Amino acid sequence: MSTTARKKPPLRRPDAVIAAERQTRRRRMSWFLSAAAAVVALVVLYAVFSTSPAKNTSSSGTSYDVGSPGIGKTAPAFTLAASTGKKVSLSDYRGKNVLLYFQEGLTCQPCWDQMTALEKSTAKVKAVGVDDIVSITSDPTDLITRKTKDMGLTTPVLSDPDLKISRQYGANQYGMMGTSRDGHSFLLVGPDGTIRWRADYGGAPDYTMYVPVNKLLADLREGVKS
Helix, strand or coil: CCCCCCCCCCCCCCHHHHHHHHHHHHHHHHHHHHHHHHHHHHHHHHHHHHHCCCEEECCCCCEEECCCCCCCCECCCCEEEECCCCEEEHHHHCCCCEEEEEECCCCCHHHHHHHHHHHHCHHHHHHCCCCEEEEEECCCHHHHHHHHHHHCCCCCEEECCCCHHHHHCCHHHCECCECCCCCEEEEEECCCCEEEEEEECCCCCCCCCCCCHHHHHHHHHHHHHC
């Protein structure tokens, strides 16, 4: 008879213990994934808010973004076909204060109502130092020509169908249609071609497409002074 002791088979852990360990591992993995997702979300939010233009709230109670190019920068030159049947260049207004009004176009009736309100307030517009107003949108010339005639508007509306000029002014960053159209942006270009004031009203979350003239001019007056 052999004197060698027989090896005892290893003890098998109860199924309940194994199941509990697996559950613990799953909980740890779930916690880790949740923590990682939270970190990623914070990074994304930081990136969004750190690159967003600053919001201004004026004494008139309106709020707006200030995009780029901003105050003190040279306004990009342009020559575009207009509703007047001619081509209009920024250089045509050298020596004057011209208010550039980038707007969404035919799909935005409040934008055209804005132009109507400005034309009816010509005396007030002149009183804050604006010599002329020029509007720019991405719609075709023939359609904006018909629209201005139907509404009895005399303000030149320029056609920028490929958004080349709008992108140079960053005006297509503030509309309800993403970057495919302009929003509701105003830039006052001084006699020397320098931007004196800028307000982009059309941005999220409000997507403002109409600003009462008194508030608009109050913002302009306040912005130029500051």
